[in-house]
Amino acid sequence: xxxxxxxxxxxxxxxxxxxxxxxxxxxxxxxxxxxxxxxxxxxxxxxxxxxxxxxxxxxxxxxxxxxxxxxxxxxxxxxxxxxxxxxxxxxxxxxxxxxxxxxxxxxxxxxxxxxxxxxxx
Amino acid sequence: xxxxxxxxxxxxxxxxxxxxxxxxxxxxxxxxxxxxxxxxxxxxxxxxxxxxxxxxxxxxxxxxxxxxxxxxxxxxxxxxxxxxxxxxxxxxxxxxxxxxxxxxxxxxxxxxxxxxxxxxxxxxxxxxxxxxxxxxxxxxxxxxxxxxxxxxxxxxxxxxxxxxxxxxxxxxxxxxxxxxxxxxxxxxxxxxxxxxxxxxxxxxxxxxxxxxxxxxxxxxxxxxxxxxxxxxxxxxxxxxxxxxxxxxxxxxxxxxxxxxxxxxxxxxxxxxxxxxxxxxxxxxxxxxxxxxxxxxxxxxxxxxxxxxxxxxxxxxxxxxxxxxxxxxxxxxxxxxxxxxxxxxxxxxxxxxxxxxxxxxxxxxxxxxxxxxxxxxxxxxxxxxxxxxxxxxxxxxxxxxxxxxxxxxxxxxxxxxxxxxxxxxxxxxxxxxxxxxxxxxxxxxxxxxxxxxxxxxxxxxxxxxxxxxxxxxxxxxxxxxxxxxxxxxxxxxxxxxxxxxxxxxxxxxxxxxxxxxxxxxxxxxxxxxxxxxxxxxxxxxxxxxxxxxxxxxxxxxxxxxxxxxxxxxxxxxxxxxxxxxxxxxxxxxxxxxxxxxxxxxxxxxxxxxxxxxxxxxxxxxxxxxxxxxxxxxxxxxxxxxxxxxxxxxxxxxxxxxxxxxxxxxxxxxxxxxxxxxxxxxxxxxxxxxxxxxxxxxxxxxxxxxxxxxxxxxxxxxxxxxxxxxxxxxxxxxxxxxxxxxxxxxxxxxxxxxxxxxxxxxxxxxxxxxxxxxxxxxxxxxxxxxxxxxxxxxxxxxxxxxxxxxxxxxxxxxx
Numbered sequence: 001x002x003x004x005x006x007x008x009x010x011x012x013x014x015x016x017x018x019x020x021x022x023x024x025x026x027x028x029x030x031x032x033x034x035x036x037x038x039x040x041x042x043x044x045x046x047x048x049x050x051x052x053x054x055x056x057x058x059x060x061x062x063x064x065x066x067x068x069x070x071x072x073x074x075x076x077x078x079x080x081x082x083x084x085x086x087x088x089x090x091x092x093x094x095x096x097x098x099x100x101x102x103x104x105x106x107x108x109x110x111x112x113x114x115x116x117x118x119x120x121x
Numbered sequence: 122x123x124x125x126x127x128x129x130x131x132x133x134x135x136x137x138x139x140x141x142x143x144x145x146x147x148x149x150x151x152x153x154x155x156x157x158x159x160x161x162x163x164x165x166x167x168x169x170x171x172x173x174x175x176x177x178x179x180x181x182x183x184x185x186x187x188x189x190x191x192x193x194x195x196x197x198x199x200x201x202x203x204x205x206x207x208x209x210x211x212x213x214x215x216x217x218x219x220x221x222x223x224x225x226x227x228x229x230x231x232x233x234x235x236x237x238x239x240x241x242x243x244x245x246x247x248x249x250x251x252x253x254x255x256x257x258x259x260x261x262x263x264x265x266x267x268x269x270x271x272x273x274x275x276x277x278x279x280x281x282x283x284x285x286x287x288x289x290x291x292x293x294x295x296x297x298x299x300x301x302x303x304x305x306x307x308x309x310x311x312x313x314x315x316x317x318x319x320x321x322x323x324x325x326x327x328x329x330x331x332x333x334x335x336x337x338x339x340x341x342x343x344x345x346x347x348x349x350x351x352x353x354x355x356x357x358x359x360x361x362x363x364x365x366x367x368x369x370x371x372x373x374x375x376x377x378x379x380x381x382x383x384x385x386x387x388x389x390x391x392x393x394x395x396x397x398x399x400x401x402x403x404x405x406x407x408x409x410x411x412x413x414x415x416x417x418x419x420x421x422x423x424x425x426x427x428x429x430x431x432x433x434x435x436x437x438x439x440x441x442x443x444x445x446x447x448x449x450x451x452x453x454x455x456x457x458x459x460x461x462x463x464x465x466x467x468x469x470x471x472x473x474x475x476x477x478x479x480x481x482x483x484x485x486x487x488x489x490x491x492x493x494x495x496x497x498x499x500x501x502x503x504x505x506x507x508x509x510x511x512x513x514x515x516x517x518x519x520x521x522x523x524x525x526x527x528x529x530x531x532x533x534x535x536x537x538x539x540x541x542x543x544x545x546x547x548x549x550x551x552x553x554x555x556x557x558x559x560x561x562x563x564x565x566x567x568x569x570x571x572x573x574x575x576x577x578x579x580x581x582x583x584x585x586x587x588x589x590x591x592x593x594x595x596x597x598x599x600x601x602x603x604x605x606x607x608x609x610x611x612x613x614x615x616x617x618x619x620x621x622x623x624x625x626x627x628x629x630x631x632x633x634x635x636x637x638x639x640x641x642x643x644x645x646x647x648x649x650x651x652x653x654x655x656x657x658x659x660x661x662x663x664x665x666x667x668x669x670x671x672x673x674x675x676x677x678x679x680x681x682x683x684x685x686x687x688x689x690x691x692x693x694x695x696x697x698x699x700x701x702x703x704x705x706x707x708x709x710x711x712x713x714x715x716x717x718x719x720x721x722x723x724x725x726x727x728x729x730x731x732x733x734x735x736x737x738x739x740x741x742x743x744x745x746x747x748x749x750x751x752x753x754x755x756x757x758x759x760x761x762x763x764x765x766x767x768x769x770x771x772x773x774x775x776x777x778x779x780x781x782x783x784x785x786x787x788x789x790x791x792x793x794x795x796x797x798x799x800x801x802x803x804x805x806x807x808x809x810x811x812x813x814x815x816x817x818x819x820x821x822x823x824x825x826x827x828x829x830x831x832x833x834x835x836x837x838x839x840x841x842x843x844x845x846x847x848x849x850x851x852x853x854x855x856x857x858x859x860x861x862x863x864x865x866x867x868x869x870x871x872x873x874x875x876x877x878x879x880x881x882x883x884x885x886x887x888x889x890x891x892x893x894x895x896x897x898x899x900x901x902x903x904x905x906x907x908x909x910x911x912x913x914x915x916x917x918x919x920x921x922x923x924x925x926x927x928x929x930x931x932x933x934x
Contacts, residue, residue, distance in 0.1 A: 031142055071162070077893075084840030085300070085838070106152060109133055117127055
């Protein structure tokens with residue numbers, strides 16, 4: 001059976017994922033966020049497709065916003081230098097995008113994995 | 122099927138996370154690295170505000186409270202109640218700013234780079250260990266431990282570094298650990314010894330014996346000695362000519378008979394380090410203040426994080442300010458209330474090679490002094506990242522390690538195979554005691570005593586005191602040799618070729634309060650040939666030394682600005698001599714060459730950043746040397762040879778226009794003359810400059826051509842480097858900024874009777890090793906401009922100054 005998700009439900013899921021993601025990221029190693037997303041995907045019984053989409057949006061927003069926030073709070077030449085190391089031609093916007101992308105795929109793949117586990121039964 | 126379908130995404134997620142949690146070759150762990158909560162983003166540091174702040178830090182092991190006040194440059198001024206706490210704080214604070222660098226440099230010195238970068242570090246690692254770097258550090262550590270104060274300093278420093286490491290969470294790791302994906306290990310006192318021994322590698326491992334022997338074998342002794350004379354035609358030695366000798370020399374050993382050896386070597390390209398330094402002290406009768414002044418600028422590889430870290434260290438009995446070397450306790454170059462000191466390198470020959478005759482392939486015995494003697498073996502294990510451990514056996518004769526066996530390929534082309542290395546860096550030594558005592562010295566006698574502990578790398582220790590003394594000791598442990606012993610490879614079977622003891626330390630060349638009113642050194646010959654002992658046949662070219670002495674002898678009413686001016690002097694003393702010789706013979710054969718020649722004629726002989734003349738001259742001199750010597754002296758890469766010095770070539774231009782060396786032996790049909798070579802080298806220079814920078818114009822500016830850069834310690838990490846810095850100077854210029862080397866710390870000190878010295882300094886870098894800090898490279902622009910920062914010499918921790926920023930109190934509670 002295909003579950004239909006309304007917009008406000010989806011919004012709520014993204015907010016919860018971002019809040020939980022932020023909390024575990026601050027205190028625990030980076031790979032713990034994925035496990036939390038998977039558990040949430042399992043508990044909320046999200047459809048697999050929506051799982052990836054919502055996980056991606058949450059991870060993307062969380063990592064991009066956090067990166068922006070760090071850079072605003074601690075302005076330095078480091079992002080520009082890293083955008084040359086990676087190499088992104090020194091483009092900090094591109095660095096935000098790549099950071100968000102990694103965070104997004106990471107969030108998406110785990111929420112999807114959690115959601116899929118539920119569909120076994 | 123359904124189960125697989127459900128499990129499949131989970132497997133993907135795990136693989137994805139695993140892949141992004143680790144590095145793959147040089148590809149960093151992207152997940153960990155990019156996470157804004159864990160990765161590089163976290164390394165960004167706020168620029169300091171003007172507001173003073175106070176922070177309390179707990180460091181177990183301190184016996185009392187230590188106050189640390191940072192100034193606006195990020196220099197910590199450390200006030201401790203005893204030496205133990207002082208050195209513990211030094212270790213802690215240095216690690217706080219420079220941990221990665223400290224560990225990386227000692228990993229390099231100890232031949233452990235392959236643990237971080239994998240197999241590609243193996244060549245360098247094996248070379249370091251075969252040269253006996255760990256063996257030397259162990260010996261040196263033994264020596265250090267004989268002085269209880271040095272041992273206390275080493276242990277406390279080490280504890281301080283470890284206190285910092287143990288308080289670090291993974292997300293607080295310095296950026297480079299995140300990029301290369303590894304973690305700091307526990308610091309040990311022997312790492313400090315490794316770092317100090319590595320300075321011998323940097324400064325006293327130059328060796329031309331193989332190349333000289335190859336020349337000997339090809340051209341014979343007469344040519345070798347004619348083209349590679351043992352004292353330059355133009356020189357202004359460090360110890361003024363005619364200085365009296367205040368000791369009775371010990372007998373000089375007879376030395377071995379001539380030995381031609383096997384020479385040759387399989388080769389790999391070799392780096393040509395352009396490393397030297399300047400220092401001088403002027404007497405009070407030449408200064409505005411009436412008291413001595415001292416200046417020093419050691420030239421090393423320009424690197425980020427910088428090789429130097431400024432600190433002020435205060436405890437009962439000591440208040441010293443200066444440059445420290447991350448990884449070792451004490452101030453290395455600096456000043457206190459009463460004295461100032463500095464160092465430049467001594468180019469004496471303290472490294473020799475002995476051709477080894479093994480009994481058989483097992484290499485357990487070698488022939489020496491008419492009998493078979495046993496080799497000793499040392500096993501070195503290399504933990505190569507991503508590979509299995511590699512175990513290497515090093516064979517030692519009584520001389521030292523056989524660095525490469527006859528069939529092996531050396532890491533550098535100047536290292537002979539099948540030879541044992543005799544090197545001063547393998548001696549037991551007590552350098553730390555020297556610096557500990559210099560930090561606390563009150564007068565000339567204290568300085569003299571401190572130097573007696575020092576062995577390597579030998580340095581010209583310049584000194585000034587507020588009692589009015591200036592002095593310079595060419596100081597280190599020098600082997601007692603027969604004249605020219607070790608200019609060429611030596612016969613390892615002949616006992617007469619062994620080092621026969623050492624020159625007594627009090628016989629080292631020295632001068633105190635000379636009549637000329639100044640002492641100076643710039644790596645040139647220590648003395649003129651009247652000095653009773655043989656120290657070496659080849660030193661750095663004399664230009665910097667001659668220019669400094671020429672200037673200091675006419676300078677009076679000296680102040681900080683005039684000495685700063687001399688440190689930044691761009692005058693090309695070589696061009697003053699060579700250019701008229703070249704101009705007398707050069708012929709141009711195109712409009713662009715004529716234009717370039719006109720520009721050169723109009724040149725003011727200053728290697729200033731914008732100078733086009735400097736670019737043309739320097740290129741011409743290089744091309745000229747290539748054209749004169751390459752045909753005879755670098756033909757076969759398997760038989761590397763030295764090239765005669767510029768000093769010798771100038772002599773040839775002046776006095777030997779008919780010398781056979783002018784002819785290019787590769788053109789059989791034509792016999793080139795001096796005029797031909799001078800003209801063709803000029804033409805080739807202009808062509809190559811036009812090809813590189815377009816037609817003559819502002820793109821030919823000296824700094825754009827020279828490309829001075831301060832590079833990050835990880836090779837190729839341009840994003841963390843500062844390149845194309847607008848600075849003049851050059852290798853034979855007092856302002857010795859070359860492409861990769863240059864003045865790594867500039868200091869000028871004006872002493873004061875009241876114990877309130879005024880000092881100025883800068884280095885091309887910044888106090889922080891963190892590329893995310895404003896102090897990472899904030900001193901480079903000041904350095905490039907030739908300015909100095911006023912150094913804040915504090916007398917007590919409660920002193921007020923608008924330059925003070927944050928304060929940290931360290932305590933065990």
